[in-house]
Amino acid sequence: MHSVPSPTFEASDYEMAAGTRRALHLLAGKWSVEVLYLLANGTRRYSEVLYEVGEISKKTLTQTLRTLERAGLVTRRAYPEVPPRVEYSLTSLGWSATGLLMSLYEWSEEHLVDGAPARPPHLRAVPDQGA
Amino acid sequence: MHSVPSPTFEASDYEMAAGTRRALHLLAGKWSVEVLYLLANGTRRYSEVLYEVGEISKKTLTQTLRTLERAGLVTRRAYPEVPPRVEYSLTSLGWSATGLLMSLYEWSEEHLVDGAPARPPHLRAVPDQGA
Numbered sequence: 001m002h003s004v005p006s007p008t009f010e011a012s013d014y015e016m017a018a019g020t021r022r023a024l025h026l027l028a029g030k031w032s033v034e035v036l037y038l039l040a041n042g043t044r045r046y047s048e049v050l051y052e053v054g055e056i057s058k059k060t061l062t063q064t065l066r067t068l069e070r071a072g073l074v075t076r077r078a079y080p081e082v083p084p085r086v087e088y089s090l091t092s093l094g095w096s097a098t099g100l101l102m103s104l105y106e107w108s109e110e111h112l113v114d115g116a117p118a119r120p121p122h123l124r125a126v127p128d129q130g131a
Numbered sequence: 132m133h134s135v136p137s138p139t140f141e142a143s144d145y146e147m148a149a150g151t152r153r154a155l156h157l158l159a160g161k162w163s164v165e166v167l168y169l170l171a172n173g174t175r176r177y178s179e180v181l182y183e184v185g186e187i188s189k190k191t192l193t194q195t196l197r198t199l200e201r202a203g204l205v206t207r208r209a210y211p212e213v214p215p216r217v218e219y220s221l222t223s224l225g226w227s228a229t230g231l232l233m234s235l236y237e238w239s240e241e242h243l244v245d246g247a248p249a250r251p252p253h254l255r256a257v258p259d260q261g262a
Contacts, residue, residue, distance in 0.1 A: 004170055013172075017164045020232050024164070024237035028155040041144075054145075071243070093242055100238055101151050104168045108154035111224055112202070
């Protein structure tokens with residue numbers, strides 16, 4: 001029916017796709033974006049993250065912070081006080097991740113329209129040129 | 132118990148997080164990465180994408196291509212031939228998306244280790260300095 005195409009999608013392409021997915025998997029985790037953007041505003045106590053991120057449960061927040069900490073994006077610092085104080089900050093790796101997310105945001109703002117399909121350039125509304 | 136923090140995570144931060152998620156949602160779709168990387172190698176017929184991407188069902192591939200097409204990342208061109216020929220290519224928006232994915236890949240390669248948590252810099256193996 002059709003000729004068998006030459007397999008131009010090579011092993012290296014699969015590796016690239018897998019590596020890309022690793023980054024996407026980490027950064028696209030539920031609430032990861034919000035937590036990273038919040039910590040980009042500065043160090044936060046656990047209770048502050050919980051309060052400022054909004055509709056997140058303690059369980060989910062703890063999981064999110066732990067995942068980000070294990071991946072080396074966030075550092076956790078516990079102070080031996082009563083009541084105990086725990087603070088979270090971005091690491092330099094966390095900053096670079098946040099930079100990548102910002103690039104995605106800028107791309108999204110420029111090209112995607114509220115989750116709706118972006119219109120191809122030739123279908124975009126042309127600003128009224130005035131009378 | 133603890134003072135209520137000032138809400139420094141502002142409306143604009145939530146908008147940024149939402150915009151970032153839109154991009155992540157689109158690009159992290161199952162097989163999106165593979166299809167975009169494949170088409171970055173050049174225009175492909177449907178059957179070629181199916182063959183080269185590998186373990187993807189026709190149904191899933193059709194959905195993936197349609198999503199990417201609606202988002203303006205991929206163009207579909209049908210030729211009135213017998214048997215019908217349908218070709219897919221990256222648009223300029225698709226190229227910019229692929230560029231973002233490449234940045235994620237490079238970041239992943241540099242910092243993430245096979246899906247395992249990346250080790251913080253101070254725990255990374257130091258290359259043997261030789262005898």
